[in-house]
Amino acid sequence: RPAKKPKLSHLTSDDFKNGIFLAPMVRSGALPTRLFALKHGASLVWGPEMVDKAILHAERVADPVTGVISYNGKSRAMFTTHPIEKPYLIYQIGSSDPDLAVQAAKTVMNDVSGIDLNCGCPKPFSTHSGMGAALLTNPDVLCSILTALRREMPPEITVSAKIRLLPSREDTLKLVERIVNTGISALTVHCRTRNMRDREPAMVERLQEIVDFVEGMGRGIAVIENGDCTGWEDARRIRALTGAHSVMVARAAESNPSCFSSTPLQDVERTLVPSYIRLAEYLDNHWGLTKFCVNQFHGTHVDVRKADSKALRQALSTSKSYADSVLKEAISDDVSGKEEFDKIVKAIE
Ligand code: FNR
Structure with missing residues (x-):
């Protein structure tokens, strides 16, 4: 059975639990892919990371026929969405500045249900400007962005973060504690460190203690596993292994956006x-x-x-x-x- 979808008009921490989610993916997380993922059982979908400044001066245009909403930059659409995905759509921001992050979030907040901060991208274009995985070693900035987002967003917009593991368990738990205390609704942990490449197996076994730690903080926050999940069946295994509330899938969904279903499409070429x-x-x-x-x-x-x-x-x-x-x-x-x-x-x- 596909994961339960949120029925509420706005999301809470509980809607980040018992689910299987489409991960944020630049390019690969395009609107039609998100819609197929939802059709085939994804309970929430993350949009591709958008750097804060990139959306600020975009012009919002709604297509009167299809309903598609485009945030148009000078030469192209920076971000497109459709009202039908709004109850399930988390918009991901790349930022190293609380004010810019808030401005970006305010620009799109009427078209999305949640704002997520990317704290895991290891690519130099992100880290050179202090964004993505650079935030992991700059927790003051990381937490100031989440605090500002939580303060400035209306309560019906969730705030969440996606991090990677730090090399040591103590440092990871210290960081998690600070992040959870900002008042976020959900925390995704990509179970690799900043220096690990995607072909190296994710260290899923390190997640259980993070889940236990967050549960011990008693705020009801969802912990989402990310890394190497191949689809619906595998998500069950990972949740049993780690205690994670939910699982987020990137590359398997990039290959087959119906992987969220217990009966994924086999013959993708024809179907x-x-x-x-x-x-x-x-x-x-x-x-x-x-x-x-x-x-x-x-x-x-x-x-x-x-x-x-x-x-x-x-x-x-x-x-x-x-x-x-x-x-x-x-x-x-x-x-x-x-x-x-x-x-x-x-x-x-
Ligand atoms: C990614 N990833 C990623 N992460 C993120 O936080 N924001 C993003 O925009 C992107 N973009 C992106 C594009 C593409 C093409 C890939 C393959 C990956 C990382 C992704 O969300 C995820 O953390 C990793 O891929 C690990 O999950 P999987 O692939 O093992 O399920």
Whole structure:
């Protein structure tokens, strides 16, 4: 059974419990991917990290036909969302400055349910400016951002943080204690340290003591495991192993956004890919972004030698837009993009 979805008009710590969530992913966490994740059982979805300043001067435009909301920068949409995902959408900010973080959060708060602070990105573009994983070793700044967000956001907007492990357990627990005391609703722990690469196994076994510690603080905050979860079945195993309240999935969902379901789609080439392209076109998702996301999809039983999937992949690589006739032929139009969207609305609501 897919995880329970929040029924409340706004989220509380409890809605971050007993769930399986789509992780924040730059590019890969695009709007159609989030909608598919929700359709297939994700109970909450995180948007891709957006650096605080990037959204501040964006113009908010709502499409009167589809309802898609775009935050447009000078040359492109910085962030797109749809009102149907709002009850489940957590917007992630990259920041090293409480005032900018609050301004960014205020810019989008009417379109999202929660604000998350990225305290784990190890890439130099983040850490050089004091953001992401740099915050782990600068807890004063980290906590000042969370405190400011909690103070300035209305109560119906949750504030949460996503961190990595520190090398020592003592330092990790000290940091967790300070973070929890800022009044956040949920804490995601990516069970790797800043210097670990994604191919190294996540240190999931270190999570139990963090869960116990947070529970001991008695604030009812959800602790979310992140790292190496492959889908619904694996999330059960990880929760049993770690005591985590919920599990967050990134790369497995990037490969197959139906992995949140106890019965994920197996043949993504025939099922997910055509539906995804039709939906993405309907939502006017940037073609290059759609192509990028579809190229990451790999089902568990994909047989790329199958003539039809080969034709589809080829059509995808040569097509310059949704309108390309080769692509149209490869995905067939027996279902419209609007119908794909209606199916998602029905599954989510
Ligand atoms: C990420 N990750 C990430 N983390 C984050 O906090 N904000 C972000 O915007 C991104 N962007 C991102 C893009 C892509 C393509 C990947 C693969 C990853 C990290 C991600 O959320 C997660 O912490 C790690 O990938 C570990 O989880 P998995 O992949 O083992 O489930």
